[in-house]
Structures are given as C-alpha cells and as structure tokens.
Amino acid sequence: MSSLTSEQAKAESQPALGVYVHVPFCASTCDFCAFYQKQPTADEVRRFLAGIEREAALVAWPRAVSTVFWGGGTPGLLAARDLARLAEIVRARCGGAPAEWTVELAPGSVTNERLTVLREAGVTRVSMGVQSFQPALLDALGRHHTREQIHRAYERVRAAGFPSVNLDLMFALPGQTAEEWADDVRAAVALAPDHLSTYCLTFEEDTKLWVKLSQGRVKLDTEHEARLYEATWAQLAAAGYAQYEVSNFARPGHACRHNLNTWRMHEWIGLGPSAASQQAGWRGGNIADLERWLADLDRGVRLTEDRVALTPALLAEDALIFGLRTNAGVDLASWRARAPAAPWAVIEDTLATLAAGELLVREGAVVRLTNRGRLIADTIGAEIMAAFEPLVETV
Numbered sequence: 001m002s003s004l005t006s007e008q009a010k011a012e013s014q015p016a017l018g019v020y021v022h023v024p025f026c027a028s029t030c031d032f033c034a035f036y037q038k039q040p041t042a043d044e045v046r047r048f049l050a051g052i053e054r055e056a057a058l059v060a061w062p063r064a065v066s067t068v069f070w071g072g073g074t075p076g077l078l079a080a081r082d083l084a085r086l087a088e089i090v091r092a093r094c095g096g097a098p099a100e101w102t103v104e105l106a107p108g109s110v111t112n113e114r115l116t117v118l119r120e121a122g123v124t125r126v127s128m129g130v131q132s133f134q135p136a137l138l139d140a141l142g143r144h145h146t147r148e149q150i151h152r153a154y155e156r157v158r159a160a161g162f163p164s165v166n167l168d169l170m171f172a173l174p175g176q177t178a179e180e181w182a183d184d185v186r187a188a189v190a191l192a193p194d195h196l197s198t199y200c201l202t203f204e205e206d207t208k209l210w211v212k213l214s215q216g217r218v219k220l221d222t223e224h225e226a227r228l229y230e231a232t233w234a235q236l237a238a239a240g241y242a243q244y245e246v247s248n249f250a251r252p253g254h255a256c257r258h259n260l261n262t263w264r265m266h267e268w269i270g271l272g273p274s275a276a277s278q279q280a281g282w283r284g285g286n287i288a289d290l291e292r293w294l295a296d297l298d299r300g301v302r303l304t305e306d307r308v309a310l311t312p313a314l315l316a317e318d319a320l321i322f323g324l325r326t327n328a329g330v331d332l333a334s335w336r337a338r339a340p341a342a343p344w345a346v347i348e349d350t351l352a353t354l355a356a357g358e359l360l361v362r363e364g365a366v367v368r369l370t371n372r373g374r375l376i377a378d379t380i381g382a383e384i385m386a387a388f389e390p391l392v393e394t395v
C-alpha cells in the first residue's frame, strides 16, 4: 500500500476540491457527441496549453486538491510531450499528484509513450471510450476504432500499471438488439475493468444522430431502453460490479471519487474551454470556443457563461437531482444542516409526490429512488428542476 503524500493527506482532511480540465481536441467528431471539441492544429495545442497555465494562475486556489479529471474531447490525443506539459501545470497547482487522477483516452490513440508519461506524472485512473465492440454499431455511431484496437489499448493500459481502469459503453444504439447489447457488456466484463460506465444514447441537438432522428431515419423506443437498463443492472451485478449511479458500476473501492464529489455538490475548478466550475459561492462555465476562451483569458477573465449564485436552493436542488441518481441516495438531515435556508417545504412536497408514485423510498433521513424511479431518473430530475426554477438566481 503506498502512503499518502503530505498534499494528499491535507486534501483528505478538508472538504473535497476537484479539478476538471477540458481538452477540446478529437481526431474526428462522433455522430452522437455534443461535447465541445475540434480537430487541433499544432499551434492550437500550444496555445491551449499556454491558456490552461494562464487560467490556472487566475484561479484563487482555496485549499489542497483531492481529485483531478481530464476529460474532453480526448486528452489522450495530445502528444506525449504535451501530456507531460499539461501534467506539469496541474501538478504545480496541486502540489503533486492528487489521490485520484483520471484521464480519458480513446482506444485509437493509446500508445505506450503516452501511458508512460501519464503513469509517471501520477495519473491513477484511465477511462477509455469503447462505446461498443461491434463494428456495425461503431459505424452507426460514426466511431472509428476496431475491436482489435480496444483489446490492444486495454492490454497496454493494464501493462502500464494504472490502479483503476474504466470502460465507457453506450446502449440503445440505432438498430441494436438486446442480445447485441448483452454481448457488448459480456465483452467488456471479459476484460475485467475495475469500473464500467454504461450510457443510454441521448440524441444531443446538432449532432448527426439528432438530424437522423428529426428526419425519422432512426427512432426512439423508451420501452426497449428501459429493458436494456434493467438487463444491464442484472448482468453487471452478477459479474460483481456494484451499481452506484444510474450509469456507473464499480468493483469495491473503484467508484470514481471525482464524480461522486461533484454529485454531492462539493467544489470543483474547471479549466479549459466549456469547462464548468463550482466554487466560492457561484457556478459558471467557460465559453465553449477555444479562441474566445483564450481572448477572455488575455483580458484576465474566466467563467463568462451561465453564472449562477450558489444559493441554498440551488445547492439543495442539484444535490437532489444528482444525489437521487446515486444508489446511496440523499441524506436530507445533512442537507438541512448544510442549506438550512433551502425551500424545504417545496422539497418535501416534491419528495412526497415521488414516494406516492413508488418512485422513491425513505429510510430515516435518507431518500433514494426505487428501481422504477431510477429508470426515469432524467424525468424526475426535470421535475425537480421545474419545481425549483423560480428560486434560482442568475448573477
């Protein structure tokens, strides 16, 4: 067992603080994806790295960092020397490597050189976007890797010795049968990752799949989706993966702490175009445009989009929306203490309606969704948001 560094020990003893770095570069755009990303030029990568350094210097760092997450886009697309530079910037701000440090990789760009840089920098967790093992389904997603690339990448990641490895899978894909999905889950389990994220395809506006949906070339089937959700939960439980959130499953000790802290409404600092932050009494996002983000930084400005005050009402609302997506649920007693001025009468009404519909159960101070509730967690989230809408203050 490795012992904690003094910075890691300090972070453990204080309220959690996460750092999210958005790397906005991909080799190509998948047909389903609405995350901000583009194909980079060498000059854009150079200016992005300089921008991250400048943005990090503008942040008031309140305390030691507990977790880091590099997402995107595809952080693993950066050349090894650029990964090393980004790691250097992050480590300088965090006083070394945090206890959990995740990097998203796409199977097509996993090389030993990149993995060595990441491992030596102190990255502890690799998350790989597999989506499917089946060529026809990958093709339907506009995704350009092969089954062989997935296996080769996974072997390299394991050989490099990362303590925790996640695979992302997607289901309810156009034309995908229940058997094909079960085969994908089986193929993932056969690799024995520590963590699995299984995402139901959402049709995001302005993606190629969204266009197909609006033209009637693909169809939504919510009952089929619900059956796939339930089949996934059973299949992964039988394989030893505990569900801890609607889309997330882990072997003991491998739940993603960064995401859990975010869902529990702790603070995080987002760096990079489109990254959100929640810190020092407000939440906001960086502009989802590399050039405008850089121009903002030149003027010494960050977080220009959707700024809202972190009022007790907003914190309680989001603690419910995200907390109810977790299997642990939400401890209302601790939230009453943390946000005493939240509109508890509205909250109790909303929860009572969900309980009456057998979508939620209450055990002491803890509320959690039933399986039936978890199947429609998105709808429940939208209802909670609507109930709180009049109480959110923009700044």
Ligand SMILES: C[S@@+](CC[C@H](N)C(=O)[O-])C[C@H]1O[C@@H](n2cnc3c(N)ncnc32)[C@H](O)[C@@H]1O
Residues within 6 Å of the ligand: 032, 033, 034, 035, 071, 072, 073, 074, 075, 104, 105, 106, 107, 128, 129, 130, 131, 168, 169, 170, 199, 200, 201, 202, 203, 204
């Ligand atoms: C931010 S993406 C980045 C991962 C990485 N670039 C990759 O694709 O290899 C993280 C994950 O979100 C999921 N995802 C992205 N768009 C989605 C959508 N429209 N519906 C469902 N899942 C989605 C995919 O599983 C993807 O791996």
Ligand code: SF4
Residues within 6 Å of the ligand: 025, 026, 027, 028, 029, 030, 033, 034, 035, 037, 072, 073, 074, 106, 129
């Ligand atoms: S899913 Fe991943 S690789 Fe595909 S466009 Fe989105 S971020 Fe890039």
